[in-house]
Every structure is written in structure tokens, then in C-alpha cells.
Amino acid sequence: MEYRSLENESFEKIHHCFSEAFSDYIIKVQLPFEKFQRTMIRNGVNLKFSIGLYDKGNLVGFILNGxxxxxxxPTVYDSGTGIIKEYRGKKHSKKMFEVLKQKLENNFSQYLLEVIKTNTPALTLYRHQGFEIERELACFRICRENVPKAETDLDLHFKKISALQWGLLRTFWNSPPSWQNSIHAVERVSDHFEKIGVYLDDKCVGYGIFYPQSGEIVHIAVRKDMRRRGIGSMLLNKISVESKGSPHLRIINVDRKDQETIDFFGKNKFINDVNQYEMILHLNK
Known part of the structure; x- marks a missing residue:
């Protein structure tokens, strides 16, 4: 067995290993090659700071870091850790992390990741490595046909947004998004998203960012002084109509302390199907 950097490895081989490693994961993971590439770009993955597990030259495990x-x-983010089933239970994840850690410590101050709460083996490993829980994050999904119809007495207009004015839009947030929904992540693959603004009297009072092909909602937010007037639900309806590529809508990593947003998705009949911990390790401690 050999542990080495992935910087000279092809995305095709990494994708093949990724698909095999996640074929029996807790939640269903389906990432065709193009979507896999886009996700890696979105997460800022740098193969120089990623590592592979090899058996006689064949890639059988990995840690992909953004x-x-x-x-x-300065932060490194675990965009995906996986090992093909036959190689699990042999402490390879622990060894990959140990081999990688020194390189990370020389270049970054902290290591960020998310782990599903019910993934006890991974959670135990990360705690043993010194990771601490930062936040609890909730994920939601719904069949598009079950999204409640919304109404409002406001004269709202929807417009596509070409350039995201983050200085304004971030004032609509209750809490900062997770790594893969952060401003940097959105900007890395901005051309692949649909971006819609909600306007009242030519002023932006809400916005949504989403993948119409997959039904993934990346951002949905309403100006704080304009809430509880149906704007968010109208925006959700608009996103649902535009997301013709998927029978479902989903959103990941809502801060569990953001009760207002949690309640919004509950009111709109979303199901909280997955919960995660955001964890962080302070390097050079």
C-alpha cells in the first residue's frame, strides 16, 4: 500500500474511485463525471494538498481537499474522503490524514469538514484527530409537486441577476453559509447557476441561487425587514418552476441555530432528511 499526493492523478481515475467508494454510502451519492468536476471546482479542490491510497498502482482511497x-x-476543506469497501477497517483513513497533515500545517491554519451525524466511525475518527464541532447543519428536500402554492399582495417582479452584489445580498443572511455554498464557492462556478432577484419598486428584496438541472438551492434569502409577507414562498415557487431538470428540490447545510430559516422550510413542507456537524481542526496547535 502506498500513500501519495494526487497532484499528478487524472480526474477520470479519481472520479472512478470516488464513485466506487461512495456506492454504499449512508446517503445516495450520484455524481456523473461532469458534475463531479464541477463540484471539485466549486469546493476549490487542489490536488497538491490531496492524497491518494494506492494498491499496486491502483487508486483505492482518497482525501480530496479544497x-x-x-x-x-487560510483553510483547507475536506471535500470528500473515501475508501473502496475492501480496503476499509485497516486504519487507512487515519494514515492518509497523518501523511497529509504536515504538508497542511506548513500552508494552512485550520482544517474544515462536515460529517453526517449518524456516521459514527467517521465522527469518532475526526474527534480522535482533534476536530471540534463548530455548528450543526440541517439538510432539506421536497418533491417539486409538493411545494405549496404561494400568494402575496405585493407587486413583485423577478429578474435574472448577472452580477451578484454580495455587499447587499449578504445583509439578507441570518448566518454564513457552509464552505460549498460560500461566496467563493458560488463565484467559482457562477455560470452554472441560475440567479434570480425579487424586486419591489425596483429594489431587491430577495434572491435565489440554484441549479435548475438538479433542483439544488444554494441560496434563498429575503431582506430582513420584508419577511413574513410571502416573498420567500413566492421565490421558492419560482425556483421550483424553473428547476425542470429534477423532480426534487433540496438545500444543504442550514445552520441549526437559524430557527427562522428552519421554520420557513418546515412551513413549506420540506423534509429534514440529513443532519451534519461542521467540524474544525486548528493546525499548528
Whole structure:
């Protein structure tokens, strides 16, 4: 068995290993090659700071790391850790992390990841490695046909947004998004998203960012002084109508402390199907 950097490995081989490693995962993971590539770009994956597990030259495990900043601190993000079934239970994840850690410590201050709450083996491993829980995150989904019809007495207009004015839009947030929904992540693959603004008297009072092909809602937010007037539900209806590529809508990693947003999805009949921990390891401690 050999542990080495993925910087000279092809995306095709990494995708093949990824697909095999996640074929029996807790939740269904289906990432065709193009979507896999787009996800890696979105998450800022840098193969120089990623590692592979090899058996006689064949890739059988990996840690795929994104790089960037988090709260203005140089950060590495675990975009995916996986091992093909036959190689599990042999402490390879622990060894890959140990081999990689020194390189990370020389370049970054912290290591960020998310783990499904019910994934006890992974959670135990991360705690043993020194990761601490930062936030609990909730994920939601709904069949598009079950999205409640919305009404409002406001004269709202929807317009596609070409350039996202983050200085304004981030004032609509209750809490910062997770890594893969962060401003940096959105901007890396901005051309692949639909971006819609909701306007009242030519002023933006809400916005949504989503993948119409998959039904993934990346952002949905309403100006704080305009809430509880049907704007969010109208925007949700608009996103549902535009997301013709999927029978479902889903959104990941809503901060569990953001009760207002949690209640919004509950009111609109979304199901909370997955819960995760956002965890962080302070390097060089």
C-alpha cells in the first residue's frame, strides 16, 4: 500500500474511485463525471494538498481537499474522503490524514469538514484527530409537486441577476453559509447557476441561487425587514418552476441555530432528511 499526493492523478481515475467508494454510502451519492468536476471546482479542490491510497498502482482511497480562506483564515476543506469497501477497517483513513497533515500545517491554519451525524466511525475518527464541532447543519428536500402554492399582495417582479452584489445580498443572511455554498464557492462556478432577484419598486428584496438541472438551492434569502409577507414562498415557487431538470428540490447545510430559516422550510413542507456537524481542526496547535 502506498500513500501519495494526487497532484499528478487524472480526474477520470479519481472520479472512478470516488464513485466506487461512495456506492454504499449512508446517503445516495450520484455524481456523473461532469458534475463531479464541477463540484471539485466549486469546493476549490487542489490536488497538491490531496492524497491518494494506492494498491499496486491502483487508486483505492482518497482525501480530496479544497483550499481557500474561512473567516479570513487560510483553510483547507475536506471535500470528500473515501475508501473502496475492501480496503476499509485497516486504519487507512487515519494514515492518509497523518501523511497529509504536515504538508497542511506548513500552508494552512485550520482544517474544515462536515460529517453526517449518524456516521459514527467517521465522527469518532475526526474527534480522535482533534476536530471540534463548530455548528450543526440541517439538510432539506421536497418533491417539486409538493411545494405549496404561494400568494402575496405585493407587486413583485423577478429578474435574472448577472452580477451578484454580495455587499447587499449578504445583509439578507441570518448566518454564513457552509464552505460549498460560500461566496467563493458560488463565484467559482457562477455560470452554472441560475440567479434570480425579487424586486419591489425596483429594489431587491430577495434572491435565489440554484441549479435548475438538479433542483439544488444554494441560496434563498429575503431582506430582513420584508419577511413574513410571502416573498420567500413566492421565490421558492419560482425556483421550483424553473428547476425542470429534477423532480426534487433540496438545500444543504442550514445552520441549526437559524430557527427562522428552519421554520420557513418546515412551513413549506420540506423534509429534514440529513443532519451534519461542521467540524474544525486548528493546525499548528
Amino acid at each position: 483550499v481557500g480562506t474561512w473567516n479570513n483564515i
